[in-house]
Amino acid sequence: MRPNTRKNIIYSLVLLAMVILVYIWRNQNPSNTIEKEEVVVNGKITLSGKTMGTTYNITYLDEKGRDFQTSIDSILVVFNQSLSTYIPESELSRFNIGDTLEFELPYLLPVLQASKEINQKTDGAFDPTVGPLVNIWGFGPSGPELKDSVDIQNLLKLVGFEKVDFDSKEVRKSLHDIYLDFSSIAKGYGVDVVADLLREKGINNYLVEIGGELVARGVNESGELWKVGVNRPEESANASDLFSIIALQDKAMATSGNYRNFYVRDSIKISHTINPETGYPVEHNLLSATVLADDCMTADAYATALMVMGTEKAIALDEELEEIQIFLIYSDSNGDYQTFASPEIKPYLSFIQN
Numbered sequence: 001m002r003p004n005t006r007k008n009i010i011y012s013l014v015l016l017a018m019v020i021l022v023y024i025w026r027n028q029n030p031s032n033t034i035e036k037e038e039v040v041v042n043g044k045i046t047l048s049g050k051t052m053g054t055t056y057n058i059t060y061l062d063e064k065g066r067d068f069q070t071s072i073d074s075i076l077v078v079f080n081q082s083l084s085t086y087i088p089e090s091e092l093s094r095f096n097i098g099d100t101l102e103f104e105l106p107y108l109l110p111v112l113q114a115s116k117e118i119n120q121k122t123d124g125a126f127d128p129t130v131g132p133l134v135n136i137w138g139f140g141p142s143g144p145e146l147k148d149s150v151d152i153q154n155l156l157k158l159v160g161f162e163k164v165d166f167d168s169k170e171v172r173k174s175l176h177d178i179y180l181d182f183s184s185i186a187k188g189y190g191v192d193v194v195a196d197l198l199r200e201k202g203i204n205n206y207l208v209e210i211g212g213e214l215v216a217r218g219v220n221e222s223g224e225l226w227k228v229g230v231n232r233p234e235e236s237a238n239a240s241d242l243f244s245i246i247a248l249q250d251k252a253m254a255t256s257g258n259y260r261n262f263y264v265r266d267s268i269k270i271s272h273t274i275n276p277e278t279g280y281p282v283e284h285n286l287l288s289a290t291v292l293a294d295d296c297m298t299a300d301a302y303a304t305a306l307m308v309m310g311t312e313k314a315i316a317l318d319e320e321l322e323e324i325q326i327f328l329i330y331s332d333s334n335g336d337y338q339t340f341a342s343p344e345i346k347p348y349l350s351f352i353q354n
Helices: 005-026 067-083 091-097 108-121 128-135 149-158 187-201 297-311 311-320
Strands: 036-041 046-052 054-061 100-102 164-166 168-175 206-210 213-218 226-231 241-246 251-257 262-265 267-269 288-295 323-330 337-341 349-350
Touching: 005 168, 036 297, 054 187, 067 108, 067 187, 067 311, 091 100, 091 108, 091 128, 108 168, 108 187, 108 226, 108 297, 128 149, 187 206, 187 213, 187 297, 206 226, 213 226, 213 297, 226 251, 226 297, 241 251, 241 323, 251 297, 288 297, 288 311, 297 323, 311 323, 311 337, 323 349
Parallel strands: none
Antiparallel strands: 036 046, 046 054, 054 206, 100 168, 164 168, 206 213, 213 251, 226 241, 241 349, 251 288, 262 267, 288 323, 323 337
């Protein structure tokens, strides 16, 4: 056999082995890893994939065409290791089974601080200690566990953010069985973390979205404000079935609704939004709550709080607070759609005609 022929065979075998290794690596996808895709067109870079049990989409403009995929992937994995209730060894999971946790990663303390502030401003409508109720109604890591009203009444004793105490070093419980669930604020916070990374890299124009929560800064590739849609509040609606479009001028946006995340038991529709005061899923005419704020963690938490409060209280809160603007879709006595929008949103809001 000639030397060149031998070299070509060896090279082919090495190349084949590398292809197989890459294939295996790409198909190994534990729950806390991130599937990704990258597209680069004329300085517009689009990344997409999966994280936090949902999808993410990131678009940014960079004349240098830099790829920040690895950095974004890494920070999201660490983020999950801090705040996920689905990862047994995460900081949050370890705190939930213990009584005290000393902070190791930089994400748990800021979300505790934001939760405390928003909990107070919403009179408890936003409350991450609702975790045991979320679990027993079947929306936690273990799936449906619904038992009876006696259990729910007992679990209410564990609800109340004042039962959680923290400082700059650690977080503590006043009752052992308190269980924190940050699912109504974590995706928004994750959006902020990725946006901060892009800004640190010198990116001024971007749109970051995780599971429907997003933040927009600057303009898109056409020099216009980023425009995002609000879905029709219907069970059968897909991502392209839009009710309205909002142009975002350096704002974060989050939407919460009960028209998708639910199940039916004994012919009764069970919503994933649990009222921390009653312990039961909410029942009112508010179908969808969209919140705009300077950061997505704030928008995400308030969107959940508004869905707990209902239409009238949500409008009253909007009039009281300056840090948020809201867009509500609710049903009237005839079952028809009605809307409410903060005055600040109206110039940026357009409706889809069907």
